[in-house]
Amino acid sequence: MAHFPLTASRSARSGAALPVLAFVISVFVLIPVIALFVIALTGSSQDWPHLIRYVIPQSIWTTVLLLSGVAVLSGSMGILSAWLVVSCDFPFRRLLSWALVLPFAVPTYLAAYAYVEFLDYTGPVQSAIRAIFGYTSGSEYSFPEARSLWGAAMILSFVLYPYVYLTCRAVFLMQGKAAVDVARTLGVGRFGAFFRVQLPMARPALAIGTTLTLMESLNDIGAVEYLGVNTLTFSIYDTWLNRGSLAGAAQIACAMLIIAFGCVVFERWARRRQRFSVTRTTGAVFDTVPQKLTGPAAWAATAACALPVLAGFGIPVYVLGGFALKRLEQFAGERLYSALFDSLYVSTVTTLITVAMAFVIAYAARVSGSRIVAYTGRIASFGYAIPGTVLALGVLVPLAGLDNLINLASERMFGMHVGLLLTGSGAAIIYACSIRFLTMAEGSVDAGFQKLSPNLDMAARTLGRNRSQTFVSVLLPMMRPAAMTAALLVFVDTMKELSATLLLRPFNFNTLATLVYEDASRARVEDAAPAALIIMLVGILPVILISRTAIRRPSGAPLYRG
Numbered sequence: 001m002a003h004f005p006l007t008a009s010r011s012a013r014s015g016a017a018l019p020v021l022a023f024v025i026s027v028f029v030l031i032p033v034i035a036l037f038v039i040a041l042t043g044s045s046q047d048w049p050h051l052i053r054y055v056i057p058q059s060i061w062t063t064v065l066l067l068s069g070v071a072v073l074s075g076s077m078g079i080l081s082a083w084l085v086v087s088c089d090f091p092f093r094r095l096l097s098w099a100l101v102l103p104f105a106v107p108t109y110l111a112a113y114a115y116v117e118f119l120d121y122t123g124p125v126q127s128a129i130r131a132i133f134g135y136t137s138g139s140e141y142s143f144p145e146a147r148s149l150w151g152a153a154m155i156l157s158f159v160l161y162p163y164v165y166l167t168c169r170a171v172f173l174m175q176g177k178a179a180v181d182v183a184r185t186l187g188v189g190r191f192g193a194f195f196r197v198q199l200p201m202a203r204p205a206l207a208i209g210t211t212l213t214l215m216e217s218l219n220d221i222g223a224v225e226y227l228g229v230n231t232l233t234f235s236i237y238d239t240w241l242n243r244g245s246l247a248g249a250a251q252i253a254c255a256m257l258i259i260a261f262g263c264v265v266f267e268r269w270a271r272r273r274q275r276f277s278v279t280r281t282t283g284a285v286f287d288t289v290p291q292k293l294t295g296p297a298a299w300a301a302t303a304a305c306a307l308p309v310l311a312g313f314g315i316p317v318y319v320l321g322g323f324a325l326k327r328l329e330q331f332a333g334e335r336l337y338s339a340l341f342d343s344l345y346v347s348t349v350t351t352l353i354t355v356a357m358a359f360v361i362a363y364a365a366r367v368s369g370s371r372i373v374a375y376t377g378r379i380a381s382f383g384y385a386i387p388g389t390v391l392a393l394g395v396l397v398p399l400a401g402l403d404n405l406i407n408l409a410s411e412r413m414f415g416m417h418v419g420l421l422l423t424g425s426g427a428a429i430i431y432a433c434s435i436r437f438l439t440m441a442e443g444s445v446d447a448g449f450q451k452l453s454p455n456l457d458m459a460a461r462t463l464g465r466n467r468s469q470t471f472v473s474v475l476l477p478m479m480r481p482a483a484m485t486a487a488l489l490v491f492v493d494t495m496k497e498l499s500a501t502l503l504l505r506p507f508n509f510n511t512l513a514t515l516v517y518e519d520a521s522r523a524r525v526e527d528a529a530p531a532a533l534i535i536m537l538v539g540i541l542p543v544i545l546i547s548r549t550a551i552r553r554p555s556g557a558p559l560y561r562g
Contacts, residue, residue, distance in 0.1 A: 074161040342509055
């Protein structure tokens with residue numbers, strides 16, 4: 001009989017511990033943000049007149065123009081391709097429906113390196129123009145410059161439009177055919193139904209997808225630096241490292257953080273009055289019958305869906321893959337192996353920590369039902385909105401201070417100088433990446449928990465299991481697919497991360513991303529190709545996972561009919 005009170009006692013302790021752990025994780029996320037504002041407020045103001053006059057206004061204007069271009073281009077490509085693969089039947093539709101996600105595998109900085117080479121004077125495009133028209137020099141014709149603001153907007157849009165494509169395609173599928181059929185009976189054509197019915201209904205998805213592309217564009221540093229576009233991200237990097245002003249960089253970072261927060265607020269505002277009823281639409285989710293296109297219209301639809309794939313995935317693979325095949329000996333080089341080992345180390349540790357934190361947050365919200373715990377989870381998920389450069393600046397100072405305290409304590413207690421245990425071991429990179437990618441891990445884990453009935457918890461509790469035992473023996477085995485998805489997404493995104501890694505890496509510590517950046521910054525893109533190809537090959541894994549999830553029903557039946 002003593003078993004039940006003991007179980008209840010342990011259950012109470014575990015139930016109280018979960019919200020506390022969730023709160024600790026939220027503090028873990030907020031520390032860099034707090035540190036950032038402290039640095040900005042306590043730093044010297046001697047650089048502020050220079051920043052206000054020469055740096056910040058131009059950087060903000062450039063950033064706004066870049067984000068506007070990315071929003072228009074990626075939004076147009078994403079929503080058009082999503083509508084075509086759902087509403088129309090044309091040649092290669094099934095193939096293109098999943099191939100449209102492939103640009104996810106290409107980091108923005110790799111796309112920038114590839115496009116500069118592809119559009120360069122000696123590249124295949126200008127070489128073909130000279131061969132066709134008989135030109136002998138570049139002065140005889142005009143060709144747009146890839147290293148420009150609008151070139152950056154196009155390149156970023158080519159690899160980021162899948163955010164819009166996936167969110168809009170899901171909404172078009174949920175709309176079913178009922179709304180379109182009603183519009184058609186009222187005399188509206190298919191294109192009219194799209195503009196007057198389907199597009200307004202898809203505005204929340206368009207806002208969400210566009211916001212994600214804007215946050216990724218705001219986070220980028222490798223592409224914009226290589227293309228010569230001085231955004232706020234580059235201004236932080238330049239002010240911190242090239243001008244030696246940590247306080248000035250922190251002040252710019254605070255302005256950038258406000259912009260990132262504004263993107264999140266805009267996304268929520270855009271769908272503030274939108275409501276969805278899953279139970280009412282379930283029967284219509286998969287009843288969309290694509291209209292068969294014939295003749296030029298069919299091939300025009302094929303071209304419209306194929307061009308984003310070729311632009312976002314085909315050209316980078318063609319350029320960098322071609323360079324890599326000419327440098328096969330580098331795949332056996334010590335430099336590449338060392339960078340690969342560092343990447344695997346950082347990615348693996350980050351994945352383990354991030355997925356563990358995601359389980360704590362999601363399970364705490366499941367068992368407590370408290371609003372405070374729910375808000376704690378929202379705070380912990382804010383990290384994805386913080387650009388990597390801003391995170392790097394906020395992470396470095398607290399960890400450096402903690403390093404100094406550890407070193408001082410070690411010297412006083414043991415007379416031993418331990419050095420930089422945290423900032424010198426890659427722990428700062430792991431900290432920053434764990435904060436940044438906690439959102440996607442928590443989202444995957446929470447989605448997995450939502451598929452499990454609360455009755456499972458209750459049944460286990462009636463059989464004498466406490467919360468910890470219920471989680472370990474009942475829920476966790478059933479959560480394996482969600483955990484694997486979260487782990488894969490975090491692992492691959494950490495492998496591709498450049499902004500935070502570039503600023504926080506110790507001496508003689510290179511990941512594949514920073515190795516590519518070093519070679520490209522020295523105008524040796526060809527030498528960077530082997531490492532770039534490995535990054536893209538690893539990035540294809542979550543793309544395959546996302547594609548399989550998106551084009552199939554939960555039961556495993558094909559999504560599209562006919």
